[in-house]
Amino acid sequence: MYLTAMSSAENPTEKTLAELRVRTPESVTSLFAELREKANKEQRRIEKAEQFEQFRVKWVGRKSGILTQVTDNWLKPADAGLKRIVGQALNEFRNHLQSLVEQARQDLDARATQVADTRERVDLSLPGVIRPIGSHHLIRQVFQEIEDIFFSIGFSVVEGPEIETPYYNFEALNIPEFHPVRDDMDTFYIDLPKGAPVPLLLRTHTSPMQIRTMEKQKPPVRVIVPGKVYRRDNPDATHSFMFHQVEGLAVDTDITFCDFTGTIEYFVKQFFGPSVKTRFRPSYFPFTEPSVEFDASCSFCGGTGTAAAGGTCSKCKGAAWIELFGAGMVDPAVYGFVNYDAKKVSGFAFGIGIDRLAMLKYGIDDIQVFFQNDVRFLRQFP
Numbered sequence: 482m483y484l485t486a487m488s489s490a491e492n493p494t495e496k497t498l499a500e501l502r503v504r505t506p507e508s509v510t511s512l513f514a515e516l517r518e519k520a521n522k523e524q525r526r527i528e529k530a531e532q533f534e535q536f537r538v539k540w541v542g543r544k545s546g547i548l549t550q551v552t553d554n555w556l557k558p559a560d561a562g563l564k565r566i567v568g569q570a571l572n573e574f575r576n577h578l579q580s581l582v583e584q585a586r587q588d589l590d591a592r593a594t595q596v597a598d599t600r601e602r603v604d605l606s607l608p609g610v611i612r613p614i615g616s617h618h619l620i621r622q623v624f625q626e627i628e629d630i631f632f633s634i635g636f637s638v639v640e641g642p643e644i645e646t647p648y649y650n651f652e653a654l655n656i657p658e659f660h661p662v663r664d665d666m667d668t669f670y671i672d673l674p675k676g677a678p679v680p681l682l683l684r685t686h687t688s689p690m691q692i693r694t695m696e697k698q699k700p701p702v703r704v705i706v707p708g709k710v711y712r713r714d715n716p717d718a719t720h721s722f723m724f725h726q727v728e729g730l731a732v733d734t735d736i737t738f739c740d741f742t743g744t745i746e747y748f749v750k751q752f753f754g755p756s757v758k759t760r761f762r763p764s765y766f767p768f769t770e771p772s773v774e775f776d777a778s779c780s781f782c783g784g785t786g787t788a789a790a791g792g793t794c795s796k797c798k799g800a801a802w803i804e805l806f807g808a809g810m811v812d813p814a815v816y817g818f819v820n821y822d823a824k825k826v827s828g829f830a831f832g833i834g835i836d837r838l839a840m841l842k843y844g845i846d847d848i849q850v851f852f853q854n855d856v857r858f859l860r861q862f863p
C-alpha cells in the first residue's frame with residue numbers, strides 16, 4: 482500500500498508516515514530504500530556544476546531539503562513504536578546522501594581535469610602551427626646591399642656612438658663653433674648635470690667616425706660607417722628627426738679624384754643597375770674639398786624627365802636627374818685633427834642617406850612608412 486501511496490504522491494516526504502499509511506518496520510525500510518534509489522538515480526545524472534548544486538540543495542539543503550523533510554515529517558511525528566527504526570534508517574540515509582554528494586563532487590572535479598587534459602593534449606597527427614617568419618626591415622636590407630657592394634671593393638665596416646661630443650660631430654670635421662653650417666645641423670643636446678666636462682649631442686651625421694677611425698688607424702683607411710643620425714627636422718614625406726646614413730672614407734698615399742669618382746660610380750651602378758647614368762655637381766661641405774653632389778639619372782622616367790603616361794615625371798620633376806648624396810675629397814684641414822700628414826695622404830669621403838636611397842630604389846614616396854611598422858608595408862619587402 483505504501484508503494485501506491487508513494488508513487489501517487491509527488492513528494493511522499495511532505496506527508497507523515499501515518500498519512501502514507503506506513504505502519505511496520507519493514508515498510509519503513511522499504512520506504513527509505515525507495516528514497517535512496519531515487520537519490521542514486523538523480524546523482525548519476527549529474528554532469529555539470531549547476532546540476533550538482535541543485536541535487537545538493539534538493540536532498541541535503543538545510544531549509545527544505547528532503548533530509549530535513551524526512552526528519553520533520555517522518556521522524557518527529559512517528560508513533561513511538563516506529564520512532565527507533567525510523568531514526569536508525571534516517572541516520573543511514575543521511576550518511577548515504579553525504580557520500581552521494583561527496584562522490585558527485587569528486588566526479589565533477591575529475592571530469593573537469595579530464596576536459597582540461599584533452600584540451601591540452603598534443604595531437605601529433607595534426608598539421609603543425611605555421612608561425613609567420615619575419616624578415617629584415619627594408620632599411621636593414623638596403624644597409625646590407627650597400628655593405629656587400631663596398632665589401633667587394635675592399636672596404637670594411639665600423640660603427641660608432643650615436644651620442645657624440647661637439648668636437649667629433651663638428652670641430653674635428655672642420656666645422657668651428659660659429660660656422661653657419663651648424664645652423665642646418667643644430668641638433669639634440671643631452672641634458673647633463675651641471676659641471677659636466679663636455680656637452681653631448683645626438684650625432685647629426687656618421688662623419689664623426691671618420692675622425693675616430695683616423696685617430697686609431699694609420700693609412701690606408703677604407704671604411705664605411707652605417708648608423709642612425711639625428712636632426713631637428715619636423716617629420717614630413719622626406720624628413721624625419723632620425724634617419725640612416727652610411728659614411729664612407731678612403732685615405733691613402735695615392736688616392737686621386739679619379740679613384741673617388743670611379744668608386745662612387747661603381748657603387749651607384751651596382752646598387753641601381755648598370756643602365757643608370759651619373760653626374761657630379763660642385764657643392765660645398767666643410768670637411769671635403771672639392772665637394773660634389775652626386776646625381777643619378779631618374780630611374781622612374783629612365784632619365785627622360787617625362788612620365789610614362791606623358792607629362793612631367795613627378796619624381797625628378799622633369800629634371801631627368803635625382804640628387805643622391807654628397808661627397809668629396811677629404812679637406813686637408815681635417816688631417817690636421819688626426820695627425821695625418823696632409824702633404825702625403827689624400828682621400829675621399831661620402832655620406833649616403835639610406836632612407837633616401839631605399840625610397841628611390843623601391844619607389845617609396847613617404848619616409849614615414851619606414852618607421853610606422855605597418856606590416857602591410859613591411860611584407861612587401863620579404
Ligand SMILES: [Zn+2]
Binds near residue numbers: 794798799801802
Ligand atoms: Zn624622372
